Every structure is written in structure tokens, then in C-alpha cells.
Amino acid sequence: MAQDPISLRDVLIEAGIALLEEGGMQALTLRQTAARAGVSHAAPAHHFDGLPGLLTAMAAHAFKLFADAIHSGREAGGTDPLQRLLGTTEGYLTFASQHAGLFHLMFISPQVNRADPVLGPHATRAYQILREACQPFGDGTPDETLELAVWSMVHGYAMLGFTADDPQRRPFHRRPTFAELLAELLAGRQIPVINPLAPASDTR
Amino acid sequence: MAQDPISLRDVLIEAGIALLEEGGMQALTLRQTAARAGVSHAAPAHHFDGLPGLLTAMAAHAFKLFADAIHSGREAGGTDPLQRLLGTTEGYLTFASQHAGLFHLMFISPQVNRADPVLGPHATRAYQILREACQPFGDGTPDETLELAVWSMVHGYAMLGFTADDPQRRPFHRRPTFAELLAELLAGRQIPVINPLAPASDTR
């Protein structure tokens, strides 16, 4: 074959994502996925180990998109450490709200086999981005307490955003933004200067 | 014995909880619940509006248990404001780990009808307990930023505890405790004294 034709495996993953984003986890079934991909209902069994296998492969794909999202969020934050961390968390939250189904797959669905090694690399990459964004606020070495504090807070903020989508039931007069929460968390820390070693030079 | 005031409705809720705690959300089906309650497979339809109705009723029950759990956690914290807040969050986390299925029902399951008014009272009561535990760390009035920061952090900590149950994949050398995370969050705050004689005349 001259060119590698798109494998049914990838088509199925795309079809599954489409179903997930259209109708949530309820709509994501093996048979519907196969139908959308234009194959028979048992075809997916030859590429994935049942429904959990398909969901796990989709979760792996989702982790890659997720790591890309928080990476570009960090890059959008420029060079200022606080803006970089904020951009990272904004990427986190934007992905969670724009791809709620994939987020659910990545962090919640009990059908995903979390021991599968295909999940590891991109999940680790995503965490490394968060870790590096936290680094300037520590004493130079990785501060696991700060990392987990930021991670827990942004993750919880995203999850609570899903749950309390009924405005009337929200206990807040005005829901604080995550930036305010992060400022609260970092209030006890020294905010690092932008370029501590070099002589004062403006940002371009 | 002679009088049998236990309604089938309550029996079904208990049966559902038993199934949920034994086999997770996968095992919680209408028909299994009916079978465990000793009735026919269509009996639940006369007490709940389908499976979502049963799950919503179970979630309401769960919110009551949850509010009780964080209430006793707060009481166990004694009178010191920090210990009270810590006890509250510990109650939160203990409930989440010991009743993972109910926690999933309360905050995650898309089948639960979150607009149902039966969810409101106990969910509100739970949040009020958290709010009051945060109050001493504010300037006297409810500080919604601090409340949401604490809530997001404890919620995210609980959720991440579910996800990353594979020790090998955890990015931490030693997973920081939630008390350490809370200390990090409160590091920018004045820790209130235990028995303030003039509560409102604190430093400003």
C-alpha cells in the first residue's frame, strides 16, 4: 500500500469521541460506535478488548489532547511565572469544560483500565507541565505539597463546575474565579520575580 | 413485626446502596435492586421514576449521610477553629473513601436529577457546615473565595484519590496529606485564636 489508510481502529476512536461529545456517556455504546464507523456491531472487538478497551483507547487519546491543552495554556501565559501557572490551570479548566466527556473518561469512568500503559506517557507529560509551572513558587526543588494543592484545587474546581450547573442551587452570590482561588493559595508564598538573575530588562 | 411500617421504597433504597457498595455503579441496576428487595423487576417503577428516580432518591439519602459525616467530623475537631475546619474536611474525605459509590452518586452520576428538590436541603446543610468552619478565617463575613478554595481543594483531593489508586503511577514520592494542603492554603491567612474574647475586634 502506498499510503497508510486510516485504520478502522482510529475511525472507531473518532466515532466514539463524536458520540461522547454529542450525547454524553449514555450515548457512547459499542454498537452505536460501530454503526457510526459504518461497520458491523462486532467489528470493534477485533481492535479493542470490548467496551473497556475502546474507552481506554479513547482515554489515551484524550490524555494527549489534554496535555496539549495545558501546554498551550502555559505557553499563552508568557514568561511571568504567575501567568504561566495561571495559563496552565486555565488550559486545564478550559479542556474540562469544552471536553467534559473526555474529561470524564480520563478521570472518572470506572470502565477505563487505568493500569493500561497507554495511559501513562501523556498523563505523566500533563503532570510534568503542571509541576514545572509550580516550580518557581517553591525553593527550587519540586514542592509536592504545592503541586498537589494546585492540582487538587483546579481539579476540584473543574468537577464542581460540572456538578453545580444549576445556577439557582449554587451557594455563591458570585462564583469566585479560579484565579482568585489560586491567589488565595499563593498568598503565603513569595511570588517569584520574572527574571531574578539577569539585570533589569523589560519584556518585549 | 406485627406492624410493618417499612415501605418498599426504603427497602429498595437500602438494597440499591448495598449493591452499590458491593459492586460499584456497574452492579447497581433496577432489576438487581428489585431482586435483592424480593420483588418483581418492575416494582420499583411504582416508587421511583425509572432508574434515574431511584438513583436520585439514593443520592438524597447519601447527602444526608454526608452532611452527618462532616458534621461529626467538625464536632470531633473541638473548639479550635483550625481543628474544626480540619475535622470538617477529614469528615469529607473519610466519607468519600468509605462510601465511594454514594459519593459518585452525589457528585458525578449523570443519571441523578440534580434539579430535584429532594437533593437541596441536605446538600445545603453540608455546605453550611463547611461555610461555618471557614468563617473564623475570614474577616467575619462569609468569604466565598476561601470557601470555594477549601471546597475545591478537598473535593479535588478526594477525586484524585479515586483516580490515582495505582501507587506506581502516582507522581509523588510521598503523597502529601490534606492537612498539609490546607496549611498551604491558610498560610496567607491569620490563624484565629482559639477563644477570642472580642471576636470582631481582631487585627485589621
Place this chain on the structure above:
DNA sequence: CGGAATTGCTTGACAGTGTCAAGTAGCTGT
């Protein structure tokens, strides 16, 4: 070059699920 094995998918079946329609036993109110 030609059978044989493998791959990729289809077809068909089965048990299990939620939901609906119809039926029934038992109690209640008049």
C-alpha cells in the same frame, strides 16, 4: 505457483438491561 494459514470483518445468537402495557390481589371508602 498453489494450497494453507492468518487477518478483518459479518452474521447470528444469548443473557441482561430499562421501560412500557396489561393484568391482578387486596384493601378502602361508601
Place this chain on the structure above:
DNA sequence: ACAGCTACTTGACACTGTCAAGCAATTCCG
């Protein structure tokens, strides 16, 4: 006594995931 109502049962239907068998095309290899 009788009608009506409540609480459930029975049966059916469409849909689900999974498995076994089959089949056509490709690849292997002797």
C-alpha cells in the same frame, strides 16, 4: 356489597455487550 384505588406481577419490546461461527481477501511458504 360493590366500586375504586394502591401495590405489585407478568409479559413484551428494543437495546446493550459478548461470544461463536463463518467468510472473503490477503499473506505466507514450500
